Amino acid sequence: MKRFSLSRLGALATLGLIAFNPAVKADEWNRKTVISISQPLEVPGVVLPPGTYVMKLMNSSSNRHIVQVMNERENQQLALTLTAAAERLRPTDKTVLTMYEGSKGAPPALRTWYYPGDTVGQEFLYPHKQAVSISERTNVAVREVETGKPVVSTTESNESRTDTLIARAEPAPAPRPEPVPEPAAAPEPQQPAAEPQPPSVNSSQTNSLPQTSGNGPLAALIGGLSFVLAFGVRKLKRSRIN
Numbered sequence: 001m002k003r004f005s006l007s008r009l010g011a012l013a014t015l016g017l018i019a020f021n022p023a024v025k026a027d028e029w030n031r032k033t034v035i036s037i038s039q040p041l042e043v044p045g046v047v048l049p050p051g052t053y054v055m056k057l058m059n060s061s062s063n064r065h066i067v068q069v070m071n072e073r074e075n076q077q078l079a080l081t082l083t084a085a086a087e088r089l090r091p092t093d094k095t096v097l098t099m100y101e102g103s104k105g106a107p108p109a110l111r112t113w114y115y116p117g118d119t120v121g122q123e124f125l126y127p128h129k130q131a132v133s134i135s136e137r138t139n140v141a142v143r144e145v146e147t148g149k150p151v152v153s154t155t156e157s158n159e160s161r162t163d164t165l166i167a168r169a170e171p172a173p174a175p176r177p178e179p180v181p182e183p184a185a186a187p188e189p190q191q192p193a194a195e196p197q198p199p200s201v202n203s204s205q206t207n208s209l210p211q212t213s214g215n216g217p218l219a220a221l222i223g224g225l226s227f228v229l230a231f232g233v234r235k236l237k238r239s240r241i242n
Contacts, residue, residue: 031115032056033095034072042100042109042134043069044081044126044145053078055113057122067113067122082145083122086112091119104137 036052046069054074058066069079093116102108114121125145126134132151135142141150 030056040107042107043079044124045079082125086121086123091117100134100138109134
């Protein structure tokens with residue numbers, strides 16, 4: 001068991017890092033640690049008034065990231081919270097607690113807990129409203145228990161949202177060219193007007209017309225043939241007489 005006195009918690013929290021020398025050896029399995037505070041301390045779900053408290057891992061072999069906060073006699077559980085693994089490069093022989101700095105009349109909030117000799121500690125996860133409140137007064141991202149993701153203040157959230165919008169902004173589409181009106185179709189050439197046809201003459205009209213010069217050549221032909229025929233007859237008679 002580790003025992004600490006946090007009488008100067010306010011000044012140490014300003015630095016964001018608190019290290020204490022162990023007074024009594026702690027239980028290695030549940031990392032039981034006793035802390036004494038002279039000022040309020042915020043933990044997930046509750047603000048602890050000045051006093052002495054016990055902090056330890058819940059007795060679970062499957063999940064080593066559940067922290068119990070109890071009173072000094074360990075007969076009353078004050079907080080039970082999930083944590084996330086917090087890693088550091090080098091272990092120390094002292095228990096190290098880090099805080100979100102207290103400001104605007106609010107107490108410091110417990111951030112991480114490293115047990116002596118461990119390189120993997122516990123990062124405390126806060127309920128959403130509590131995480132937002134701590135982030136707004138400290139301008140530091142605070143991880144929430146509901147999702148395990150960090151919650152940032154309203155200002156930082158707006159800036160992040162703006163960056164996201166800029167990153168996802170798509171280029172404006174190029175203006176479409178205005179449609180060019182199609183040229184009007186050329187008028188079709190007009191067909192020339194049909195020449196007037198002479199009025200047709202039926203056969204009855206033709207027969208009724210007077211005949212004039214049409215009979216002259218026929219009469220001459222008949223006369224010529226009669227002369228040739230008479231001459232032949234005469235020549236035939238003469239040949240018979242001789």
